[in-house]
Amino acid sequence: MNEVQEGVRARYADRALHMAKGGAGCCDGDPCCDETSTCGDGYTADELASIGLDATASLGCGNPTLLADLHPGETVLDLGSGAGIDVLLSARRVSPGGHAFGVDMTDEMLDLAKRNQAKAGVANATFLKGTIEQLPLDDAAVDVVISNCVINLAADKAAVLREAYRVLRPNGRFAVADMVAIEELAPDAKQRLDLWAGCIAGTISLEAYTNALRDAGFKDVDIEITREVHLAGVDGRIASAYLRARKPALATAAA
DSSP, X not given: OOHHHHHHHHHHHHHHHHHHTTOOSTTTTOTXXXXXXXXXXXXXXXXXXXXXXXXXXXXXXXXXXXXXXXXXXXXXXXXXXXXXXXXXHHHHHHTTTOEEEEEESOHHHHHHHHHHHHHHTOOSEEEEEOBXXXXXXXXXXXXXEEEESOGGGOSOHHHHHHHHHHHEEXXXXXXXXXXXXXXXXXXXXXXXXXXXXXXXXXXXXXXXXXXXXXXXXXXXXXEEEEEEEOOTTXXXXXXXXXXXXXXXXXXXOOO
């Protein structure tokens, strides 16, 4: 495990233990969060009530389950599934006949997600241990890939996007919420592990994200900025965004 992965894993292991004791998600006592935080954005009270959770269970920056326009019978994969909120909501949306998978590298988060699954009474969901750079799923295994403020945490985003492309079926959809750079961060900020784990240092520009998706083989790339986020004491500008793309119907391996 590289230094960035270990820093992220350690932070989110601590966060999972905190949440398991009744604490909130990414914003409870987090110095990176302030009144402009995007944590828990995009969820309605009714859909959260359907799985017995509230927005404090979210560690994300949006609601990719709405962005993905899920349908009964589809198979969904959540990259970096955390406490499981998006997997469980997806499982509800693709029922009957569908299934939702979540992949996370943190044992503590996987344990928390499985407890939340039991609480929600959702049977058509599976949580798997693994990294988003090397997904534990077969080629062309899912119809939709979602993620919520996780891809920015990966040092090798190209590997993540290649894996997302690999596991999608032809004409499959990529629909994620993530953080992006509007104005490049200062070089010293990009080197700070605490800012990597805080969804800041790992952000890349809209152009870089678009190019990475296209290089992986995706088509119809669309990025929508949803909210700019204030950075206290850090030079640069970042924002939460929704990103959509599609694997071609007659897909070939990316060069």
